[in-house]
Amino acid sequence: MNLLITNARVLDPSQELDATLDLLIEDGTVSKLDKKIKAPAGVAVIDASGLVATPGFIDLHTHLREPGQEHKETIATGTRAAVAGGYTAVCAMANTVPPNDERAVTEMVVAEAARNGWCRVYPIGAVSKGLKGEELAELADLRAAGCVAVSDDGKPVYNAQLMRRALEYCTMLGIPVVAHEEDANLVEGGVMHEGYYSTLLGMRGIPAASEETLVARDVILAKLTNAHVHIAHLSTEGAVDAVRRARKDGVKVTCEVTPHHIALGDDSVQSFSTNLKMNPPLRSEMHRQAIIEGIADGTIDAIATDHAPHHFDEKNVEFDLAPFGVIGLETAFAVCYDRLVLEKVIGLSRLIELLSCGPARIFNLPGGTLKKGSLGDVTLIDLEARHQVARDSHSKAANTPFLGETFVGRVVTTIVGGAIKYDLRTAPAAQAPKTQRKKK
Ligand SMILES: [Zn+2]
Numbered sequence: 511m512n513l514l515i516t517n518a519r520v521l522d523p524s525q526e527l528d529a530t531l532d533l534l535i536e537d538g539t540v541s542k543l544d545k546k547i548k549a550p551a552g553v554a555v556i557d558a559s560g561l562v563a564t565p566g567f568i569d570l571h572t573h574l575r576e577p578g579q580e581h582k583e584t585i586a587t588g589t590r591a592a593v594a595g596g597y598t599a600v601c602a603m604a605n606t607v608p609p610n611d612e613r614a615v616t617e618m619v620v621a622e623a624a625r626n627g628w629c630r631v632y633p634i635g636a637v638s639k640g641l642k643g644e645e646l647a648e649l650a651d652l653r654a655a656g657c658v659a660v661s662d663d664g665k666p667v668y669n670a671q672l673m674r675r676a677l678e679y680c681t682m683l684g685i686p687v688v689a690h691e692e693d694a695n696l697v698e699g700g701v702m703h704e705g706y707y708s709t710l711l712g713m714r715g716i717p718a719a720s721e722e723t724l725v726a727r728d729v730i731l732a733k734l735t736n737a738h739v740h741i742a743h744l745s746t747e748g749a750v751d752a753v754r755r756a757r758k759d760g761v762k763v764t765c766e767v768t769p770h771h772i773a774l775g776d777d778s779v780q781s782f783s784t785n786l787k788m789n790p791p792l793r794s795e796m797h798r799q800a801i802i803e804g805i806a807d808g809t810i811d812a813i814a815t816d817h818a819p820h821h822f823d824e825k826n827v828e829f830d831l832a833p834f835g836v837i838g839l840e841t842a843f844a845v846c847y848d849r850l851v852l853e854k855v856i857g858l859s860r861l862i863e864l865l866s867c868g869p870a871r872i873f874n875l876p877g878g879t880l881k882k883g884s885l886g887d888v889t890l891i892d893l894e895a896r897h898q899v900a901r902d903s904h905s906k907a908a909n910t911p912f913l914g915e916t917f918v919g920r921v922v923t924t925i926v927g928g929a930i931k932y933d934l935r936t937a938p939a940a941q942a943p944k945t946q947r948k949k950k
Contacts, residue, residue, distance in 0.1 A: 511535065511537070511538050511886070511927055511928030511929040512534075512535060512536050512537070512550070512552070512553045512554070512928055513534075513535045513553065513554050513555075513556065513886070513925065513928045513929075513930070514532060514533070514534050514535075514547060514549045514550075514553050514554070514555045514556070515532065515533045515534075515535075515555075515556050515558050515563055515888065515890070515925075516532045516547070516555060516556070516557050516558060516559075517530060517532070517557060517558055517559040518530070518531065518532075518533060518558035518559075518561055518562065518563035518890065519561070519562045519563065520533060520543065520562075520563045520564075520880065521562050521563065521564050521858060521859060521862055522564065522565055522862075522879060522880045522881075523859045523860070523862050523863040523866075523867050524565065524867045524878060524879035524880070524881065525879065525880070525881055527880075528859065530545075531543055531544060531545060532544055532545070532546060532547035533547075533563060533880065533888065534547050534550075534553075535886030535888075535925070535927075535928035536550075536553075536886075536928070537928075538885070538886050538927035538928045538929075539883055539884060539885060539886050539927075539928075540880050540881065540882055540883065540884050540885070540886055541882065541883075542882065543880065543882065556890075556923065556930070558890055558923075560892065560894075561890045561891060561892055561922060561923075562858070562890070562891045562892075562893060563880075563888050563889070563890055563891075564862045564865075564866060564880075564888070564889050564891065565862070565866040565867060565870075565877060565878050565879050565880050565884075565887065565888070565889070566596070566597065566598025566599065566629075566866060566877055566885075566887030566888055566889050566924065566925070566926065567595070567596045567597045567598065567599075567842070567843070567865040567866050567869075567889055568597065568598070568599045568600075568601075568865070568866055568869035568870055568873075568875060568877055568878060569592065569597050569599070569600040569601060569814055569815050569817065569839065569842075569869070570601050570659075570688075570740075570766055570812055570814040570869045570872065570873060571601065571603065571663070571688075571742055571743065571766060571768075571814035571815060571816045571817070572588060572592070572600040572601060572602055572603065572815060572817045572839065573588075573602075573603050573605070573816075573817055573818045573819065573835070574588040574589070574600070574602045574603075574606075574619075574631070575588070575606060575819060576588075576606065576619070576622065577606050577607065577608065577615065577618060577619075578606050578607025578608065579606065579607055581821050581906075582819045582820055582821050582824075582906060582907060583819040583905060583906045583907060584626075584906065585602075585619065585622045585623050585626060585627055585631065586622075586626040586627065586628070587904065587905055587906045588600070588602075588817070588819070588839070588905060588906075589623065589626075589627040589628040589629045589631060590628045590904045590905075591817070591837070591839045591840050591903060591904040591905035592628065592629050592839045593628045593629050593924040593926070593931040593932035594839070594840050594904045594921070594924070594932050595815075595839040595840040595841065595842055595843060595921060596842075596843050596865075596889035596891065596921035596924055597629055597839055597889075597924070598629050598630060598877065598885075598887035598888075598889065598924060598925070598926045598931075599629055599630035599631070599632060599875065599877055599887070600629060600630075600631055600632070600817075600839070601631075601632045601633075601634050601658060601659065601873060602619055602623075602631050602632070602633050602634060603634055603661065603663045603664075604633075604634050604635055604636040604641070604660070604661060604662070604663065605636075605641060605662075605663055605664040605665075606619075608640075609636050609640060609641045610633055610634070610635050610636055610652070610657070611635065611636035611638070611639050611640060611641065611647040611652075612647065612648060612651070612652070613648070613651045613652065613654070613655040616633045616635060616652055616655035616656055616657055617655055617656075619631065619633045620633060620655070620656050628926070628931045628932070629924070629926050629931060630877075630887075630926065632656070632657075632658040632873070632875060633655075633656055633657050633658070634657060634658065634659045634660065634661050634663070634688065635647060635649065635652030635653070635655075635657035635659075635660045635661075636652075636660060636661070636662055637649075637660045637661060637662045637667050637672070637673075637676045637687060638662055638667065638672060638676075641662045641664065641665060643662060643665065643666075643667050643668050643669055643672060644669070644672075645672075646672065646675055646676060646679070647660070649676070649679045649680065649683060650679070650683060653683045653685060657685070658685060658873045658874070658875060659680075659685050659686050659687070659688050659740065659873055660676065660680060660685065660687055660688065661687065661688035661689070661690065661742065662690065663688060663690040663742060664690060665690060665692075665694075666689065666690050666691055666692050666693070666694075666724050667689070670727060670731065673687070673689075673727075673728065673731055674731050674734065674735060677731055677732060677735040677737035677738075677739065678735050678737060680737060680738070681735065681736065681737040681738070684874070685738075685873075685874075686737075686738040686739065686740040686764070686872065686873065687737070687738070687739050687740070688740045688741075688742050689724070689725075689728050689739055689740065689741050689742060690742050690743075691721045691722075691724035691725045691728065691741060691742070691744075691749070692720050692721060692724065692789070692790065693719075693720045693721075693723050693724055694720075696716075696717055696719055696720035696723070697716050697720050698714070699714050700714045700715050700716035700717075700720075700791075701713050701714055701716070701787060701791070701829060701830055702714075702715060702716065702776060702779050702787070702791045702792070702829075703715060703716060703718070703776040703779075703791040703792060703793045703794060703797075704716055704717040704718070705776060705793075705794045706776075706794065707776045707777055707779060707780065707794075708776070710780075711779065711780065711782075713779075713829070713830070716789075716790070716791050718745075718746040718747070718748060718749075718793065718797060719748075721744070721745060721746050721748075721749050721790055722746055722748035722749050722752065725741055725744070725748070725749045725752045725753070726752050728741070728763075729752055729753065729756035729761050729763050732756070732761050732762055732763055733756065733759065733761045736762065737762065738762040738763075738764070739762070739763050739764075740763075740764045740765065740766070740872055740873075741753060741763065741764070741765040741766070742765075742766060742814070742816070743766060743767065743768050743771070743790055743814065743816050744765045744766065744767055744801070744804075744810070745767070745768075745771045745790040745791075745793050745797060745801065746790075746793060746797045746800070747796060747797050747800035749765075750765075750800050750801060750803070750804040750809055750810070751800075753765050753804075753809055753810075754804070754807075754809045757809065764811040764812070764872045765809070765810055765811055765812075766810070766811065766812040766813065766814035766869075766872075767801050767804070767805070767810050767812075767813060767814075768813070768814060768815060768816045768838065769813060769815065769838055769841065769842045769845040769846050769849075770788065770792065770836060770838065770845075770911055771790070771792065771793065771798065771801055772798070772801060772802065772805070772813070772845070772846060772849050772850065773845050773846075773848075773849045773912075774786070774792050774798075774911060775792055775793065775794060775795050775798050776791065776792045776793060776794050777795075778792060778911075779791075779792060779829075782829050783911070784825045784826070784827065784828075784829055784832035784909070785825065785836055785909045785910060785911045785913065786836075786911050787829060787832050787833075787834055787835075787836075788816070788818065788834050788835050788836050788911075789834035789835070802849075802850070802855055805850065805855065805856060805860075805864070806855050806856055810864070811864075811868045811871075811872055812864055812865075812868040812869045812872055813842065813846055813861075813864045813865055814869070815837075815838035815839050815842050816835070816836075816838065817837050817838045817839045817905075818834070818835025818836060818837065818838075818909075819835070819837050819905050819906060819907030819909065820832075820833050820835055820907055820909050821906075821907065822907070822908065822909075825909045835909070836909050836910060836911050837903065837905050837907050837908070837909055837910050838910070839905065840903055840904060840905070840910075841899055841910060841912050841917070842865070843865065843889075843891065843919065843920075843921055844897060844899075844917035844918075844919050844920060844921075845912060845917065846861055846864070846865070847861060847893075847917070847918075847919040848917050848918065848919065851919075852918065852919075858893075866878045866889075867879060885927060886925065886926075886927050886928035887925065887926055887927065888923075888924075888925040889921055889923075889924055889925075890921070890922050890923035890924075890925070891919065891920065891921055891922065892919070892920050892922045893918070893919050894918065894919075895918070895919065895920040895922070896916060896917070896918050896920075897916065897917055897918075897920045898914065898915070898916045898917075899912045899913055899914060899915050899916075899917070900913070900914075901913065920934070921934070922934040922935065923935075
C-alpha cells in the first residue's frame, strides 16, 4: 500500500526524531522521510498538519477471547478496538478456549487475523499444556507456527522446575517467557488490594506480597538460566524494586505496566463498580507512585493494556462475583498522556517509547520505528482533541474503568502497512450502546 503523510510532527524515539516532515510509505514500508516530498502519481495523501505522527503502538498484552469466548470479543472486534486506540499490532494472550497450547490454535488465530483482523496480531503461546502448569507445551512448535512469546497468563507457573525448563527452551527459541505473577494461596479469594480500603469496605484483600514473591522467584530463575523473563502487568512497589535490582545485576528481565494501574488507585473501588475489578487489583497510592517512579527512571519498559473484555451480563453482578478484567485498547494513549505527560512525569517521546519502540524491542517484533525500510505502521494523534469516554467502544465489551472521564489528546488515524485502518474523521461512530445487548 502507498500513502503520503504530509506536514506531520514526526516523533520517533527510535531515531531521536521530532520534526515537521512528510512521510512516504510505498509497498507497505517507509520509503522516505523528508521536509517536502512530492506525491508520486496515484499515491493517496493525508494532510497531517497539527497532528503528531508516531510509530504505530504495539500492545504486548491483549485478550482477544477467540477462539471460544466470542460473546466477549473476537479477533475482528478486538483488533477494531486496537486500531481505534492507535495500535497497529497486538499480542494475543493464550488463555482462550481451547488455549493456544498447540500449533493448530496458533494457526487458527493467525488465519483469522489475516482474514478479519484490522491490525497485525502476534499470538502468544501457552507455557504449559492446557495452562495447567504440569507439562510444557510444544514450545518449538508454537514458535514455528508464529508465537512471539509464551505465557500461561491468567495464572502463574507455580512449578519452579517447569518455569526453569520453559526459560531454557525459550532461550533456544529466542523468545521471552511472560510471567503472570500471583500466588493464589496468598490471594485466597481476594477481590481487591489488601490495605486500608479493603478493610474499610469489608472486602477480602489481595496482598502485594502475592505478586512480589513470584516476581522475586522468577528473576532468580532468569538469572540461573540467563534467559529473558518478561513480567506482565507489574503493580507493586516491591515488584518494581525487584526488577530494578535484577536489571542492575545483569538479569534479562523486562516488564510492563497497565494504564489503569498508572491512573487509578484502590480508593476508587469505593464506588463498587465492577469495572474497577481487575487482576492484579488497583493498588494503594504508595504502589501507584512506585510504578510512576519506575516509568520515570526507565525501570519499566512498556505500557501494555491487559485488554480483558467481558460481556455486560458478566460484569453486571455484585463486586465479589464479577470476573476480573477491564478493556483498555481505546483509552490507553489518552489515559497515559493525561497522567504521565500532562502531569509532567515524562515527555511525549518517552510515552511513545513505552507504547511502541519498547514493546517492539521486548518481543523482537518488526515496527516500533519509522526508519526507512521499516513497516509503514503509523499512529496520528491530535494532542488538543478533547474526548469523553462513552459506552460506544469498538470492542464488543464496554467494561472500561474510565467511563465518563474526559481526556485531552486522542488518536485520530491508524495506518497499518500504509493502509488507513481507522480514521476518526471518516468513521467516528462505533457500535450502538451495549447495555441492551443480548447474550449470544
Ligand atoms: Zn495476567
